[in-house]
Amino acid sequence: MIKVSTLAECMAEGRSPEILFWVGCAGSFDERAKKITKAFVKILHNAGVDFAVLGAEESCSGDPAKRAGNEFLFQMQAMTNIEIMNAYEVKKIVTTCPHCFNTLKNEYPELGGKYEVIHHTQLLRDLLDDGRMTIAEGTFKGKRITYHDPCYLGRANNIYEAPRELIKKLDAELVEMKSCKSRGLCCGAGGAQMFKEPENGKKDINIERTEQALETQPDIIAAGCPFCNTMLSDGVKNKEKEDSLAVLDLAEMIATAKDL
Amino acid sequence: MLLDLLPNIIFILLLLTAAGFFAKNVGRIKRNIYLGKSIDRTDQPKERWGNMARIALGQSKMVKRPIAGILHVVVYVGFILINIELLEIVVDGIVGTHRIFAPFLGGFYNILIASFEICAALVLIAVILFWCRRNVIKIQRFWKDEMKGWPKLDADLILYFEVVLMGLFLTMNGADLAIQTYYPDAPHYAQAGSFPVSQFIAPLFEGSDLSSIILIERIAWWMHIIGIFFFLNYLYYSKHLHILLAFPNTFFADLRPKGQFNNNANVTAEVQLMMDPNADPYAAIDDSAEVEKFGASDVMDLNQVQLLNAYTCTECGRCTSECPANQTGKKLSPRKVMMDTRDRLTEVGNNIEKNKGQFVDDGKQLLGDYISHEELWACTSCNACVEACPVDIDPLSIIMEMRQYLVMEESAAPSDLNNMMSNIENNGAPWPFNQQDRANWAQEL
Structure with a gap:
């Protein structure tokens, strides 16, 4: 406790x-x-x-x-x-x-x-770099992980590398989606969209983004935002892939790797 | 004697007319931009000049899409270099000389003319490829709804224009070379220039008599310069102002992180008053102060940089092609937001001209008559449009200010969002949970 x-x-x-x-x-x-x-x-x-x-x-x-x-x-x-x-x-x-x-x-x-x-x-x-935290390799070794850039972390604040460095530290294979980093596609939740129904269109944004993620044939979709996480999890469920593919936050992956 | 000077006089009149009209159009743009709220974007001058040098002059964002980017650099470099030649043409036109720079520059003149010719040929190729991208390959972003009608025609006209201008430029040089080659003693046409491209045009004139070739040379020369004068004044009526406005537009762009949206200062004053325990709730309200409108419903509510953005947009559609809402079939198109803003601004400007300098309410506004609620509510504020724009236009700030007007002036948010907002007001979270339960997760560790 x-x-x-x-x-x-x-x-x-x-x-x-x-x-x-x-x-x-x-x-x-x-x-x-x-x-x-x-x-x-x-x-x-x-x-x-x-x-x-x-x-x-x-x-x-x-x-x-x-x-x-x-x-x-x-x-x-x-x-x-x-x-x-x-x-x-x-x-x-x-x-x-x-x-x-x-x-x-x-x-x-x-x-x-x-x-x-x-x-x-x-x-x-920083905790890893300073040696205040270590991860024993194992859990995620060799797994294909694609990382979804949250708009408010990436484009909005130019933070693209910290999450990617974590994935590399996990000894996993980072695979990029066709739109990533500054061209990363939104999950569909930003701008208060999380709390309303989308406008009429031919597809929901989270489905489009999930399809881009699936193209990389990942074992895990990594996210750094609780809203992106929800949107992509819904997308994966929509594609009926929830049994073979997890959507995880980087903190969850590290906690798992450390067996916490 | 006077008859000899006739071409010079005609040229000077044309030049003055073109410059006069252009000055008038610049004045209109300036007046219209000044209809917006003033905003100070002169801080951090080093970064601003740097942005202008990199993004406008150096085309750094343009080449992020390499094919269109490199073709654009070709046209852009060609445009700038050939403008040096324009200087000589104008001096020749006024004074009545022919290739006046040649004697002064000697061998360097030949290098200059040769490079202009190569530029012209490359521009010609690039422009034809641009036309193919629009009309043969039919790249999606050029065929969106907002491009139907005039915007499509406008884009094609500009390409035809450039083809014609380059064609005339090379014809003029070809005829000149033919005169220099076949009639080396012809008066007025000195041996000058080096013509790597139009050397293939010159042989077409072999065997023609001198006066016909001179006629063709003169026609091409005049049409070329008249075409340029026309193009200069076509700019105001077209989408093509970016060739000038990209520079101030990148200079005045927002330097803050893209995620930082404006805090409305009027709201701050009000909230501070509400939260101040010493404020007198019965204090008399100052009636003299103009009631400040929240957000934007028309172009006058936007700031001057947003209006400059609207004039700068050349409708390339990179913003729209990156927009998640547009990609998934929603009505929102950031490019349309910019086009609508510009079109409404032009309409307001014309209204002012018609009504002796005063805007007379025409019962229309940007919100509703141009941009629909549905478009505004489809935005995820993801900044993809801002990131994509090769000249730092910010459609997102306009969308957000119009949302602010909808919510704060008209209470016209979608009902789901009203629920979300009342949850925040009552429970401090967008969902209906009790604030006291916020840390319940800590019991589950």
């Missing part, structure tokens, strides 16, 4: 943890995404990272509201979150959600929330 502290508890104990793990709404509530959260926390714990969460004091970053056009709701959310984080004197944040990552990193500073924000794949890469 791992004990996850909240910042409120830390403050009461007079501790100020090194880094805040921003869990995000998907990571907190979505059954699939909660597995990513738990895998990541196990890794943090195992690597001895001094972290805490906000717990019930965390609230939606406001990303879907802003991208849906509700700037007012976004800024209400942002300023409430900023007020809380500033009260705890938060300096550094890690998050498993590229949408939260982008919003916290790029859109909060103007509103008074200035933090060093990193994506969990960056933290995991």
Whole structure:
């Protein structure tokens, strides 16, 4: 049993943890995404990272509201979150959600929330590079893994390499889809699309992207975003491939490799 | 005597007319762009000049698609180099000389003319290949719905234009070479230039009398320069302004990470007031302040860089071909967003001209009359369009501002999104879960 502290508890104990793990709404509530959260926390714990969460004091970053056009709701959310984080004197944040990552990193500073924000794949890469974490080869050795670039990590923030380095560290074979990196195709969830029905068309975007992934004949589709994960998992189910093909977050893969 | 000067006078009149019309069109573009909200994009000048040098001058984003990219570089380099020749043509036209630079440049002149000829030939080939891509191979992005009618014709006309101009340029040189070769004593036509391409045209004139060849040379010379004057003024009515505007457009492009969207400053002021425990809730509202509109429903609500974007777009469609919504058959096309913005802006500009400098409400706006709700709601904000644009146009910012208008001014979000937003308001999450349960996962470790 791992004990996850909240910042409120830390403050009461007079501790100020090194880094805040921003869990995000998907990571907190979505059954699939909660597995990513738990895998990541196990890794943090195992690597001895001094972290805490906000717990019930965390609230939606406001990303879907802003991208849906509700700037007012976004800024209400942002300023409430900023007020809380500033009260705890938060300096550094890690998050498993590229949408939260982008919003916290790029859109909060103007509103008074200035933090060093990193994506969990960056933290995991750093832990490996610093030797604070090691992975014994085995579990994923030789597996064909294709990596789907989340728009808000890739194009939006030019982070293409950290997740790929992790896959290579797992001794797996990284196979690229025909549109990858800066030309990566969206999973279909961004811009608040996750929460609405798609407009009429000839296909759903997640199906198109899943087909691109299947063309690489992967054993695993790696994702770095809980929403991409959901969209691609749905796509794989739609293609009736869920028995032979897993959609996994990089944190889950590392946790598995480390047998956590 | 006066009759001798007639060609010079005609030329000068044509030149002045072309320059005058062009200046007028530039004025129109400037006036229309200034209808937008001002925005300061002059920070980080080093990065901005660098972007302009790399992306506009250096075509770095263009060559990401190598075939179209390299063909485009050929046309672009040809266009710039041949413009040097234009300088001589204009001086010759005004003064009544022929190849005035030749005596000054000597051997270098021959190198120049030879390279112009090679450029012209390469441009000719590239333009024919461009035409084939559009009309024979029928590359999908050139055949989307928004390209039907004028945009398709416009694109083809520009290609025909370039073929004709290059043809005239080479004919003019070929006839000149024929005169120099077969009538070396002909007055006015000195031995000048080196003609690696039109040497194959010159023999066609062998045996013709001097006056016919001169006539052909003169016709080609005049048609070529008149064609260029015409093309200069066709720009405003076409999609082709990118040859000029790509430079300011890349300079003024957003330098922030693509994921960073604007925080609306008016909203910030309001939210700060709401969250300020010392604010007086009964304070008198300042009536004098103009009520600020949230988001954009028409071109005047957009900023000047967004409007510059609209004029810069040359309808290549790389944005649309990368758009996930468009790829899967939705109505959204980022290129159409830019074309609509430009067309509406032109319409507003014409309205202002008709009404003595004042815009008179025409009952139309960009939102609804040009861009539908359905298009706007299909966007995933993935930035593929922004990434794809070879000249740094940002269709996404326009889409987002129009969504902001729809939601904040008209409460016209799709009902699913209204549910999502009320969940965030009530529970701090887009789904109907209790905020107190946020950390329940931690019990399952």
